[in-house]
Amino acid sequence: QVQLAESGGGLVQAGGSLRLSCVASGRTFSSYAVGWFRQHSGKEREFVAAIRGSGGSTSYGDSVKGRFTISRDNAKNTVYLQMNSLKPEDTAVYHCAAGFNLGSNRASEYRYWGQGTQVTVSS
Numbered sequence: 001q002v003q004l005a006e007s008g009g010g011l012v013q014a015g016g017s018l019r020l021s022c023v024a025s026g027r028t029f030s031s032y033a034v035g036w037f038r039q040h041s042g043k044e045r046e047f048v049a050a051i052r053g054s055g056g057s058t059s060y061g062d063s064v065k066g067r068f069t070i071s072r073d074n075a076k077n078t079v080y081l082q083m084n085s086l087k088p089e090d091t092a093v094y095h096c097a098a099g100f101n102l103g104s105n106r107a108s109e110y111r112y113w114g115q116g117t118q119v120t121v122s123s
Contacts (some may be wrong), residue, residue, distance in 0.1 A: 009117030022096030038092035050103040
């Protein structure tokens, strides 16, 4: 069983930066891939980024490539999402998720989910 808790969301102006954190409970956190997904109001969940358990491989959604960076510190059971050059269309609730996969971009491959943190980017 893994429990996830996101933090770091907030209100930022366009062009600004935020760093989200996802802290996990459990002793085997390094065995799990972690993904970040976001959900705009009334829309389907969108893949943002993922990282393998070892941290050696990452992947990104097309809309965030070059602006967002995912990383992890397994000693702290934490995954980070550094978000730069934020745009109003990045406004969403951001969720982290953990699962036994190779850094998938499919929400169905993640078993454990956090409650989410709101990111709002003003123009």
